Amino acid sequence: MSRVHVKGLILSLVVFAGFVQRESRNGLPVQTDQNGGLFLPDGFEATVVVDSLPARARHMAVNDNGDIYVKARFARDKDESVIALRDTNGDGRADIMKQFGGLARERAYGTAMRIYNGYLYFSSELQVYRYKLKPGQLVPDSPLEVVLTDDHPHGMHEHIAKPITFDNNGNMFVPFGAASNACQEKNRTPSSVGIDPCPMLEDHGGIWRFDANKTGQTQKDGYRFATGLRSVVAMDWNPVDNNLYALQHGRDDLLMLWAGVFSPWQSAVLPAEEFFRVTDGLDGGWPYSYYDQMQGKKVMNPEYGGDGNLVGRAAGYEKPIIGFPGHWAPNDLLFYRGTGAAKGFPEHYKNGSFIAFHGSTNRAPYPQAGFFIGFVPAKADGMPSTNWEVFADGFAGVDPIVNVSDAVYRPMGIAMGPDGSLYVAETEKGKIWRITYTGDKKQFGTAQLAQMEKRKAMSNIRTPDKITDNLDRGRPIAGxxxxxxxxxxxxxxxxxxxxxxxxxxxxxxxxxxxxxxxxxxxxxxxxxxxxxxxxxxxxxxxxxxxxxxxxxxxxxxxxxxxxxxxxxxxxxxxxxxxxxxxxxxxxxxxxxxxxxxx
The missing domain is CATH 1.10.760.10 (Cytochrome c-like domain)
Structure with missing residues (x-):
């Protein structure tokens, strides 16, 4: 158990956490006392940077000197929504923490932390901020600048966090999420039909491009780069093929809203979380359609006449590179560029993309799913392949995950250190891991990947069986x-x-x-x-x-x-x-x- 000693803004953190080895129903280990509880491919090791943060953690960025900046989940004050961490003795563990940043009038919750062109960018629900960083300075003393303000009236408070990423030409990309399952006439009301055309798409449900070096912007200063994307949290620029990539959170509530059309099993596994290569003008099809990863096609949403099979005009919308199973909640994306660094990963990971799946909340009566770090290898041209792997698992600590609150940890943020190490932050305790490779890079290959492929049999990753995985089988529905x-x-x-x-x-x-x-x-x-x-x-x-x-x-x-x-x-x-x-x-x-x- 960690002890946190507070003196002013400096905290000394002891970061040991132990776990008891347990076995799942299929014999695979769920959690061990090694690697801070994580299950990793052979040759990788994880160090716990900090065991818990009082304000918890969402996304993060790592500076060239190894300083870590974390977006707080719960700020003590609304003008302290950034957590800065420093390792002063080189053991990989943070021993200094300072909290700062933001505006008192703003809601602190947000989804962004990036370092770009010497600036620390971060967001709240309605604003994107930045500070100029100075070499050697942990907490910047430069003035806070407001880069972007979401000036829309928000009667609904869903999907309005502001993830950000940057291209190589001074542009900043920001999604504006849509507070609806499918643009219904009456939101979240059973059998309510969708509005056609959907008025939300005029200023929500897409990604806008802005000038990264200009302050005081609102949405009207940007350019709508892509549309038909309900909610994007995981997003990154791939410098190899010079293109934007993003993962869309699929809609929810198929059973609640259309119980006569969809079964509990369909509602648990559909629709897909879509991994897109986002080119200028892309239309992902929301709210009219969704992607069914099992059928491998886009079908119409029930609000627009769909029955789970009808394709109709859905055939004209962009298909994803990969359709991950429903409700896994992809909440961060990182294209890995550290294979040549000292603590960098084997060549297999060069230019590939790591994805943090925060985990589902609405898969009942089936086990909740996600709660792991996935990896998509790159093809020779640097673009993502259509295959995916399990890179880090064991965050939840239980199998099956019946309620989301049963999960010990839920991975959220990913960042790369200057030495090629990978940092992972989670939301429930505010724990952060640093993952390095200590094995022989030349020997890494088939055996290690096969070992991780077995993790796909875990109940938080596999597609549940309609009968045997139903947690209510043979007894009344809970509640x-x-x-x-x-x-x-x-x-x-x-x-x-x-x-x-x-x-x-x-x-x-x-x-x-x-x-x-x-x-x-x-x-x-x-x-x-x-x-x-x-x-x-x-x-x-x-x-x-x-x-x-x-x-x-x-x-x-x-x-x-x-x-x-x-x-x-x-x-x-x-x-x-x-x-x-x-x-x-x-x-x-x-x-x-x-x-x-x-």
């Missing part, structure tokens, strides 16, 4: 049918949420408090930042007014009397009274004339 279909995808089967976007129901003051308030949340939905058990969340709780009063009473009674909760039941009459009150208020608002200035 009843209503909870299992409409609630468990976000709040999880154990009611603990996912620690990132979706809050816990267990011990929640929102669940255990005023019943009228709780019923109102289910009927009207809830958007914007809230606090649950002392932690902030900023996602969307969709309205569930389409459920009848009995279903709402049943599911609210369930969450108030399970997960360690012991509150009294919610009755059908109480739900009916709140629904009537809301309907009456809405009717009055519709009839009340709008006041106009004379």
């Amino acid at each position: 009843g049918k209503v909870y299992g279909v409409y609630c468990s995808a976000c709040h999880q089967r154990n009611g603990l949420g996912d620690s990132q976007r979706f809050p816990p129901l267990a011990g929640s003051e929102w669940v255990l408090g005023d019943k009228k308030k709780l019923i109102t949340v289910l009927l009207k939905g809830l958007e914007g930042p809230i606090e649950v058990k002392g932690q902030s969340y900023n996602s969307v709780m969709p309205q569930h007014s389409f459920l009848n009063d009995a279903d709402i009473a049943e599911v609210l009674t369930h969450i108030r009397s399970n997960f360690g909760n012991t509150a009294d039941a919610v009755t059908v009459a109480e739900v009916s009274d709140v629904r009537k009150s809301l309907d009456n208020k809405a009717s009055v608002q519709r009839k009340t004339p709008v006041n106009r200035k004379k």
Whole structure:
């Protein structure tokens, strides 16, 4: 266990963590006490740079002198959203930490940390910032510059983080995510059809290109480089073929929204997370279509008449290089360029791409999946191949992963050190590993790769069997049918949420408090930042007014009397009274004339 001693802004960190060896159902080791708990190919070693960060960790960048800059998940103050780490004695472990950066008025959560042309770039939900770095200086004393501001009104707070990457010509690429599954008329409402054409695509659901050296920009100063991409978090520029690459998060909720069309198994494994070579003008097909990795083709979304097989106009949209299984959450991408460095990797990894799969939340009733670092080898021309490998696994520490909160670690950020080493950051504890190769590079090959290929049999990586991997096989759905279909995808089967976007129901003051308030949340939905058990969340709780009063009473009674909760039941009459009150208020608002200035 690590001990953190705080004196001003300097923390001395002891970074040892041990694990007990365990076996999975198929005999493969899940976690060991070596390599900080990671499973790596023979010849690789992992050092724990820091065991935990108080503000946790998302993405990171490593400077030429080895200093590490990490985007905090939870800043102590909103103007301290960057964590700087330094190793002063050369043992690979951080012994100095300082926290700084950002603006007090801004939401600290974001998804970017890059070093480009001597500047440290990072983002919040709505802004991209930068500091000029000076040699030898851990915390820059240069003024904070705002490079880009997202000036759109955001009624929905999904997919608005700002990942960034840069080309070789002074351009910065920034996705603007779309807060919807498929541009429905009523977001997250069962059987709601999609709007055609989708108005969101005018300023969201794509990637925009900006001048990396200009400050004070908004979206109108940029150029829409690609469209039809719902949510991009993992993105990098490949300097070998001089092209942008990105991974799209596929849509969610096929079962919740279209239970009569898709089975629980289809909803768990579809649609694919798409790995694109993003050229100027690319259209990825969102919201009209999705990619089915098992059929190897794009098909129409059900909001636009699809049934899981209909191709229609989906045939005209860009196909991915690789379609990874659904909900793996690809959250960082790095083209590796360190094969010639001292601690660099064997030639097999030259120009290949590492992908951090943060892990799913909505695969119930099947095991959650992802939670590993994948690798896509490069072809001779430097472009990614269509094959992929498991590079680092064991982050979750359990098999199977029933609830996302069961996972010990969830990989998020990847960065390369000046010596060719690979850094990996995770979100649950704020742990960071440094991976180096210490074996004979000339001997690396088939045997080591075959060893890692066996990891694909783990339940967090393989495509689940429809029957044997169903965690509800032979017993009632956890939480009843209503909870299992409409609630468990976000709040999880154990009611603990996912620690990132979706809050816990267990011990929640929102669940255990005023019943009228709780019923109102289910009927009207809830958007914007809230606090649950002392932690902030900023996602969307969709309205569930389409459920009848009995279903709402049943599911609210369930969450108030399970997960360690012991509150009294919610009755059908109480739900009916709140629904009537809301309907009456809405009717009055519709009839009340709008006041106009004379």
